[in-house]
Amino acid sequence: MTAAAEHPAPVRHMVGLPALWFGLFGAPVAWTIQELASSAVIGHSCFPHWRPLALPSIAGTWVIALVVSILTLGLGAAAALVAWRSWQRTRTSRGADATRQAEVGEGRARFMALSGIIVSGLVLYNMILNLLVLFFVPACG
Numbered sequence: 001m002t003a004a005a006e007h008p009a010p011v012r013h014m015v016g017l018p019a020l021w022f023g024l025f026g027a028p029v030a031w032t033i034q035e036l037a038s039s040a041v042i043g044h045s046c047f048p049h050w051r052p053l054a055l056p057s058i059a060g061t062w063v064i065a066l067v068v069s070i071l072t073l074g075l076g077a078a079a080a081l082v083a084w085r086s087w088q089r090t091r092t093s094r095g096a097d098a099t100r101q102a103e104v105g106e107g108r109a110r111f112m113a114l115s116g117i118i119v120s121g122l123v124l125y126n127m128i129l130n131l132l133v134l135f136f137v138p139a140c141g
Contacts, residue, residue, distance in 0.1 A: 015086040015109050023086050023116030026079025027123040034072035034127055038065045046140035056139045065139070069131040076124050083116030 041064050045056035056062070090110040 014089045015113065019082050019086050020109060020112040020116070023079055023083030024112055024119060026082065026116075027076035027120040027127075030072040030075035030079065031123045031127050031130075033075075034069055034130060037068045037072075038130070041065055041068070042139055053140055061139055062134065066131075066134055069127070069134065073124070073127050073131060076120060076127050080117065080120035080124060083113050083120050087113035087117055089113075 041058070041061055042056070045058035045061040046053050048057050058064075087110065090113055
C-alpha cells in the first residue's frame with residue numbers, strides 16, 4: 001500500500017484548505033458586505049436627519065449601490081467557482097461506509113466543496129435579487 005492510500009483523506013493534497021473555506025464561506029461574506037454597504041449608503045442618503053426624503057441626498061447613491069452589488073456578486077461568483085473546481089478535483093475520493101467516513105474524515109474535502117457549491121448557489125440567487133431591486137424599486141421608496 002502506498003502512503004497516499006493509507007491516509008484517511010487521500011485527496012487532501014488536491015485541494016487546499018483555504019480554497020475549501022473560501023468556497024464555503026466566500027459567497028455568504030460577500031452577501032453580508034453587499035447588505036451592509038448598500039444599507040449604509042442608501043439609508044444615510046434617504047434618512048439623513050431622522051426624516052425620510054423623497055430622493056437621496058447624496059449624488060450617485062444608486063451608482064454606489066450598483067458598484068457595491070456588482071463587486072460583491074463577483075466575489076460570490078468567484079467563491080462558487082472555487083467550490084466547483086474543488087469538487088471537480090476531489091472526484092477521485094473513494095467511497096466508504098458512513099462509520100468509516102465519520103471516524104477518519106474520509107471525503108471531507110469533497111463534502112466541503114459540495115457544501116460550498118450549494119451555499120454559494122443559494123447566496124448568489126439572493127445577491128442577484130438584491131441587484132435587481134436597484135432597478136425596480138426607487139432608492140428612497
